Amino acid sequence: MSGLEWCIRSGRPADRALLASFTCADPAVGWQVEVEQFIRTQLLDWSVDPHAVSGDPRLLLAFVTATRELFGVAAHERVILQGGDGAQFHATKLEVLAIAIPWQGRRFHTGERASDVLMSAVMTDVSARVPPRDVRVFALVHEDNQRSIALCHRHGLVEEMSRPHPDYRRIVTPHKPQAQVRSPRVR
Amino acid sequence: MVGDMTIATWPVVGRRSVVHAYKPGESSAAEGPFRTLRVHAWASSGVRVTRRAGGRLVGQMTIFSSLNVESARLARNGNPDAAERVAHAAAQLEAGPEFVWLQRILSDLPGHDAKRVVDGVLPDDAPAALAEALKAVARRTEQLRAGELILATLAEVIAGRIAEVHEGYVLLVRVSGPAAMVPRWMAVAAGRDKVGELLALVMDKLDDASAVVEAVPAIDVDGDVGAGVFSPFGRGDMRVRNLTQEDQRLLAGEPQPLRILVPVLIEA
Numbered sequence: 519m520s521g522l523e524w525c526i527r528s529g530r531p532a533d534r535a536l537l538a539s540f541t542c543a544d545p546a547v548g549w550q551v552e553v554e555q556f557i558r559t560q561l562l563d564w565s566v567d568p569h570a571v572s573g574d575p576r577l578l579l580a581f582v583t584a585t586r587e588l589f590g591v592a593a594h595e596r597v598i599l600q601g602g603d604g605a606q607f608h609a610t611k612l613e614v615l616a617i618a619i620p621w622q623g624r625r626f627h628t629g630e631r632a633s634d635v636l637m638s639a640v641m642t643d644v645s646a647r648v649p650p651r652d653v654r655v656f657a658l659v660h661e662d663n664q665r666s667i668a669l670c671h672r673h674g675l676v677e678e679m680s681r682p683h684p685d686y687r688r689i690v691t692p693h694k695p696q697a698q699v700r701s702p703r704v705r
Numbered sequence: 706m707v708g709d710m711t712i713a714t715w716p717v718v719g720r721r722s723v724v725h726a727y728k729p730g731e732s733s734a735a736e737g738p739f740r741t742l743r744v745h746a747w748a749s750s751g752v753r754v755t756r757r758a759g760g761r762l763v764g765q766m767t768i769f770s771s772l773n774v775e776s777a778r779l780a781r782n783g784n785p786d787a788a789e790r791v792a793h794a795a796a797q798l799e800a801g802p803e804f805v806w807l808q809r810i811l812s813d814l815p816g817h818d819a820k821r822v823v824d825g826v827l828p829d830d831a832p833a834a835l836a837e838a839l840k841a842v843a844r845r846t847e848q849l850r851a852g853e854l855i856l857a858t859l860a861e862v863i864a865g866r867i868a869e870v871h872e873g874y875v876l877l878v879r880v881s882g883p884a885a886m887v888p889r890w891m892a893v894a895a896g897r898d899k900v901g902e903l904l905a906l907v908m909d910k911l912d913d914a915s916a917v918v919e920a921v922p923a924i925d926v927d928g929d930v931g932a933g934v935f936s937p938f939g940r941g942d943m944r945v946r947n948l949t950q951e952d953q954r955l956l957a958g959e960p961q962p963l964r965i966l967v968p969v970l971i972e973a
Binding site (some may be wrong): 527610644673681683 | 899910942953956958964965
């Protein structure tokens, strides 16, 4: 091991039971429960769906090294964003990122936030994929989820796209504006 | 994109909508036109809904199956037999279990909420059963409508989900077919002017060169209601991946390198 307080590994089918007991939601908050339920009941299937291999779905689990406690779960995959005129843009969708309740808002002894460690793992993983992913990463965040919005901002997801639903913000990593915008078919 | 769904016009209406379909240019509050429709059996009697405030009875309102709008149009277009058939179907629907269910839920709503529901608005604190009852009525409406072939050509309906909202218009994306631009003021009048909401544009032909165009609220008969159920997870909802023109302009820029705050090693 690296001697760090945390360790990250990719998920595997045997993690189903581990994920089924993951707790990250206040039962009174609907959008939190939605995240927890997705992780508990669907995320593993999502990660191994044979029809989705082309999207290179990735499931990441974050553990406390000393105790093997699962403190965070994240997943991402490649998607193609589509404009009404047929234009397409490759991107990575941050499917989910959740910190277990005991670790929400907590830092390791070395000062890193648990959430920053997990988000950094996502960014590292996206950067390391072969074939390479486009560096564009976006996330859908409930507008009341201020903690996740702040996390996204810290990690560079700062630009607002249109909302797919009035309750959900779509936040993407930054782009350097082009002087003249042409309509690319696939980028 | 709106995926697999059937989007239909809102299944319940007030009397004014029925009168408006019969006499588009006249006051929709007038008594005469509705009386004419009723005398000729071109409209059903509707269903009475009790309205309450603070637990007390404050009045009643009458709601109608939206099939009455169609029967009124048929009557206006000089097709009294079809108008009577459709009005009869509306009366059957209003006497059926779906409408009774809806009537009971509306009666339990406080204040003016029942009126808002007829206008296409679901109150924030409305019971989940209300949406289900509306969908049940909408499904039954579509079944009855499908049995009357003349309705397919009576008025053209463009129904879909609002994908973009601009200063002067909203972009309506249909289940299939090209998107349509709808003046924003019409979408506002229909109570549907936000991304994700369901809206229908009804083009009611007056003669070969003119039509009455009306924006009305819509409903997903199969699934969600109004703005729609949305999950940020999974791969099924195209709204997650659809881009507006403004999004495209943003993404056309050069993506900047990812920011990694904490060095992390990922085990296999």
